Each structure stands twice: as structure tokens, then as C-alpha cells.
Amino acid sequence: MPVKAGQPLDPAATRARILAAAADVFYRRGIHAVGIAEVAEAAGASKLSIYKNFGSKAGLVEAVLRDRTQRVRGWHDERNVEAAPAGRERVLAVFDLVASWYAEAGFRGCAMINAATEDRGFDGPPSQLAREHLGFYRDLFQRLLEEAGVADGRTVARQLVVVLEGATVVSAVDRDPGLGAQARTIAGVLVDAALPVDGGDR
Amino acid sequence: MPVKAGQPLDPAATRARILAAAADVFYRRGIHAVGIAEVAEAAGASKLSIYKNFGSKAGLVEAVLRDRTQRVRGWHDERNVEAAPAGRERVLAVFDLVASWYAEAGFRGCAMINAATEDRGFDGPPSQLAREHLGFYRDLFQRLLEEAGVADGRTVARQLVVVLEGATVVSAVDRDPGLGAQARTIAGVLVDAALPVDGGDR
DNA sequence: ACGAGATAATACCAGTCGTTACTATCGCAG
DNA sequence: CTGCGATAGTAACGACTGGTATTATCTCGT
Numbered sequence: 001m002p003v004k005a006g007q008p009l010d011p012a013a014t015r016a017r018i019l020a021a022a023a024d025v026f027y028r029r030g031i032h033a034v035g036i037a038e039v040a041e042a043a044g045a046s047k048l049s050i051y052k053n054f055g056s057k058a059g060l061v062e063a064v065l066r067d068r069t070q071r072v073r074g075w076h077d078e079r080n081v082e083a084a085p086a087g088r089e090r091v092l093a094v095f096d097l098v099a100s101w102y103a104e105a106g107f108r109g110c111a112m113i114n115a116a117t118e119d120r121g122f123d124g125p126p127s128q129l130a131r132e133h134l135g136f137y138r139d140l141f142q143r144l145l146e147e148a149g150v151a152d153g154r155t156v157a158r159q160l161v162v163v164l165e166g167a168t169v170v171s172a173v174d175r176d177p178g179l180g181a182q183a184r185t186i187a188g189v190l191v192d193a194a195l196p197v198d199g200g201d202r
Numbered sequence: 203m204p205v206k207a208g209q210p211l212d213p214a215a216t217r218a219r220i221l222a223a224a225a226d227v228f229y230r231r232g233i234h235a236v237g238i239a240e241v242a243e244a245a246g247a248s249k250l251s252i253y254k255n256f257g258s259k260a261g262l263v264e265a266v267l268r269d270r271t272q273r274v275r276g277w278h279d280e281r282n283v284e285a286a287p288a289g290r291e292r293v294l295a296v297f298d299l300v301a302s303w304y305a306e307a308g309f310r311g312c313a314m315i316n317a318a319t320e321d322r323g324f325d326g327p328p329s330q331l332a333r334e335h336l337g338f339y340r341d342l343f344q345r346l347l348e349e350a351g352v353a354d355g356r357t358v359a360r361q362l363v364v365v366l367e368g369a370t371v372v373s374a375v376d377r378d379p380g381l382g383a384q385a386r387t388i389a390g391v392l393v394d395a396a397l398p399v400d401g402g403d404r
Numbered sequence: 405a406c407g408a409g410a411t412a413a414t415a416c417c418a419g420t421c422g423t424t425a426c427t428a429t430c431g432c433a434g
Numbered sequence: 435c436t437g438c439g440a441t442a443g444t445a446a447c448g449a450c451t452g453g454t455a456t457t458a459t460c461t462c463g464t
Binding site for chain 3: 212213248
């Protein structure tokens with residue numbers, strides 16, 4: 001059957017369906033482990049549609065990662081602002097957000113980091129997108145930290161990126177959602193250590 | 203040519219040669235991306251020898267990871283003791299050690315974590331070995347922390363594992379050896395926060 | 405000196421990979 | 435209603451995969 005009977009003919013929807021299915025199956029089972037045929041089946045599409053829309057498997061992977069990093073950025077940008085008033089708590093709210101992510105069924109770590117790990121080529125799109133993804137977190141933390149009154153926001157932001165990525169990878173390997181709360185605790189200690197002294201320790 | 207002329211006939215050496223070559227090529231280019239033929243060529247061995255010694259590619263991978271985690275453990279166990287007198291500095295000496303690791307040419311992150319990431323099956327040997335690897339670090343940190351006088355060594359040890367793995371993955375993605383020193387700074391803050399108050403803050 | 409075991413090289417197998425080609429059918433704009 | 439573009443399904447391609455078989459040659463214990 002050439003096209004699905006009764007289905008509206010909508011190229012944009014087909015592309016979106018492929019993108020969503022590929023993101024899911026790549027994330028769950030790994031990029032190398034999944035063939036184009038499996039993506040096509042999961043998307044309810046044909047291989048022709050995949051190659052018409054994305055050119056190659058590498059193109060599909062890049063599109064998936066680009067879409068994913070944008071979604072994550074938007075998620076943080078909109079959810080964080082409403083989480084808490086600017087200041088220390090809004091910095092830590094980032095870790096509340098990722099804690100809820102760790103607790104999701106099917107959590108498998110950061111898709112960009114995973115892809116970069118599979119793709120050992122250091123100049124390929126997956127690695128570059130992973131670097132940019134870390135850069136987003138660094139900039140986000142720096143902005144929130146400076147709003148919170150931390151003097152050297154850039155340095156502490158880099159520290160929080162390390163904590164965030166560490167918690168993500170350990171949570172993925174250990175299958176322990178408690179890493180989210182743990183990362184929040186660590187971040188609190190680091191932020192307090194960088195805050196001008198007024199509240200005392202502990 | 204059946205066997206290399208002039209070469210001594212030493213099955214154990216052949217096995218070790220395969221193991222070393224496989225470790226190198228798997229670490230550099232990824233497990234999925236490397237075929238048995240490439241391992242054989244890198245080892246100067248035949249596929250027959252690989253299958254005779256390790257049974258299958260999965261068996262070879264498991265042997266490589268098992269050897270690697272043991273080497274890392276031994277490296278830490280012997281190098282850390284001589285690094286500093288027991289106490290806070292010996293805890294932080296772990297991060298000096300990994301900092302020198304990050305600076306090595308060809309550093310590509312933690313082989314166990316990488317393998318677990320490639321092998322999305324959560325009950326396979328790579329994932330289990332990665333979990334055990336994290337467990338080694340947790341136990342090592344806990345022991346050093348308790349020697350340093352930290353009351354709840356287990357909790358802080360978990361925090362340091364997060365910092366260590368975060369620095370490792372960020373260093374691998376960003377290709378920035380400076381993450382080692384950064385991780386040491388973070389660890390210092392966390393240890394000081396958990397130490398009984400006597401030295402004051404900062 | 406001889407036999408047994410280890411080994412490298414080669415060929416081979418069935419399966420899968422990414423990718424392209426082809427065909428038949430559908431929705432939709434004119 | 436006609437024709438074009440989008441699509442699903444199928445088949446095929448060459449390259450490569452993990453794994454096995456065969457063979458010839460080497461080392462080494464006896």
C-alpha cells in the first residue's frame with residue numbers, strides 16, 4: 001500500500017513522526033544498535049521518507065539531537081523561571097527539574113552525551129552538539145548565579161555543570177533517581193561557599 | 203604463514219596481546235564501531251586466537267573491561283597511599299591522580315561508563331562492571347573520608363563519586379584537562395563542609 | 405626425531421547494515 | 435477529473451559483521 005488510506009497527506013507531520021520515533025528508539029537502544037529499518041517501522045513510515053527528509057542516518061541523528069537539545073533548553077528556560085524567585089533557590093531549582101527527569105521511566109542519561117560517547121569522532125555533529133549542550137547549562141547556571149549575587153558566577157557555573165553531568169551519568173548507570181536530590185545538596189554547598197558571608201555556615 | 207617464525211610460542215602472551223590491543227582500539231574508536239577483524243590486525247593475531255581465548259566478541263569485551271577496572275583499582279590503591287598522609291589531602295589526592303589521567307593524550311573518558319553507555323542493556327556485563335566500578339570509587343572515598351575524620355563518610359563519598367564522574371565526562375566531551383583541578387576544588391569544598399568545624403570556612 | 409598443540413592466513417557463511425530503485429496507490433491543487 | 439507529489443511496501447545492492455572451517459607451518463616437551 002503506497003500511502004496510508006484515510007490518512008491526511010502532511011509532509012511536515014511525517015517528518016515530525018520520524019523525528020519522534022527516531023529520538024525514542026535511539027535513546028532507548030543506542031544509535032549504533034538501531035538500523036534505519038527499525039526507525040521506519042517505529043515511525044510507521046518508509047525508509048524512502050526518512051532518506052527524503054534527512055538524507056542519511058547521520059543527518060537523522062543530527063536532526064534528532066538538535067531537536068532534543070532545543071527541547072531541553074526550552075524546558076529549562078520556561079520551567080525554571082516559575083520555579084522560585086531569583087536567587088539561591090532558583091539556581092537549585094534546576095536540580096529539582098533534573099531530579100524529576102531522573103525519576104522518569106526509561107531515563108537513560110543525556111542523549112547528547114550518550115551520542116557523543118557512541119560517536120568517538122570528536123569533530124562530528126554529535127560531539128559538537130554535546131559541547132554546545134554543556135555550554136547551555138554553563139550559561140544558564142552563570143546567569144542564575146549572578147542573579148543570586150555570586151561574584152565569580154562563571155567559575156561556580158562550571159562546577160555546577162560537573163555536578164549536573166556527574167549526577168546524570170551516575171543516575172543512568174546506577175538506576176538511582178535519588179541522585180537528583182544528592183546533586184541539589186552538592187550544588188547548595190557550592191553556592192553557599194561562593195556566596196558573600198552573611199548567613200553563616202552549615 | 204601459520205605461526206610467526208622465530209617468535210616464542212606463548213599462549214598467555216598471545217592472550218595478553220589481544221587483550222591490550224582490544225582495550226586500546228575499543229577505547230579509542232568504540233566497541234560497536236570495531237570489528238573482530240580489526241582487533242585481530244591490531245593485536246597481530248588471528249581471529250581464531252581471539253575466539254579460542256575469549257569465545258565471542260561479548261566475551262572479549264567483558265575480559266577487556268574486567269582487566270581495565272582491576273588496573274584502575276590497583277592504580278588508585280597503590281598510588282594514593284604514597285600521595286599524602288592520611289586525612290583531607292589524601293582524599294583530594296585521588297583527584298590529582300585523575301587530573302593526570304585527563305591530561306593524557308588519547309583520554310576518552312571512563313572505559314566502563316563508555317561501554318555501559320554503548321550497551322544499553324542494563325543487565326549485561328558492561329553495565330554491571332560500570333556499577334561495580336562506581337562502587338569501588340564510593341568505597342575508596344568512604345575509607346579515605348573516614349580516615350580524614352568525616353562523620354558521614356558514606357554520604358560524602360557518594361557526592362565525590364558524582365563529582366569524579368562528572369569531571370570525567372565533561373573533560374572527555376570538552377577535551378579540557380583543567381577539569382581535574384576543578385574537581386579537586388569542588389571536592390575540597392565538600393570535604394570541608396563535612397569536616398567538624400575547627401578550621402573555619404573558606 | 406616426533407607428535408601435539410598453537411598459530412596466521414585464508415576462505416567462507418549467513419545475516420545485517422546503509423542506501424537506492426521501483427512500483428503502486430493515495431490525497432490534493434488546478 | 436486530471437496530474438503531480440507524497441507515501442508505503444518490497445526488493446535489491448555492495449559492504450561489512452560475528453563466527454566457523456580449513457590448511458599449512460611453526461614451537462616445544464618428550
